[in-house]
Amino acid sequence: MKCKDVNSKLIFFLDEELPATEMQAVKEHLAGCTDCALFAEDMKKTLSILETEKTPELNPFFYTRVKAKMESQEVEQVLNHRPVLVRVLQPLAFSIILLIGIYAGIKLGATGTTSKTKTVLAEQDMIPYWNELDAEPIESFLME
């Protein structure tokens, strides 16, 4: 048996899946060929990793985690399954309220500027009558 043939059958040889005659032929070849024997050893070691991974350490809190995940998914589902009208109408209502607010703000701002000038003027006219302290200095008041 040639090296190429052995290398193509090695995985089946290691799994003992070859017919008896071929098993014997590969075994004899490996006994006399260092290169193939080294690769066979390397492959055996690599494939043996599968055996060590078969017995995982089990998480003792696995069931608790499953329950917690299930509950969190249920809460999410409840939130996602609100009626379509609520999901559409709620943002729509908020948008309308916001727009009304902005519009009202602009309107109030516009009316505020005109009335302000008027009220400022009116205040200035009224000062002498309402606030005598502004019209008459305190010193002259005390002097009297």
Add this chain to the structure above:
Amino acid sequence: MSDIEIIEQLKQGNEQAFRKLVESYRKLVVNTCYGLLHNREDAEDVAQDVFIEVYRSVDSFRADAKLSTWLYRIAVNRSLNHIRDNKKHRWFSLFESDVKTENKKLLQVESSLTDQPEFELENKQRAIILHQAIGSLPEKQKVAFSLSKYEDLSYQEIAEVMELSVSSVESLLFRAKKNLQKKLYTCYKKKCM
């Protein structure tokens, strides 16, 4: 409590039956997921989803079917979906993140050097090579191989899980082993360890 009793009580919403199901089959489910994902945390995460799916769709379970076959099927489908989702994310993610994950793996390997014997390091490197080789197999070959190697299922059992004929499973396993051998030989020749 037998499988039939577990299913019957689960259909009535019995929580104890669900606990029994999880305790009895978690090793099977986690191991199956690990055989395809090769990451313990991901495998546990997907296994949790498997049990949640079982709990929610227990009414659709046919009484004549085998509970373990049903669990294997859900675990395989969920794991394959997880791999597909990861591939999509990786496609959109930056190259940098791939480098980071590789570095993380290497760091894990290097850190073992300080407190563990040399053969531990060698085993970890071998495990990375083996996982990459299995991960690069076509989907069906990968499923057949992992069910055979991690769960020691017979050809007949794999055929039932994968809903294929026994001869198809034989052919899948033959091709999977051939491909795996080719990849390991290339790696050996290139001295990638």
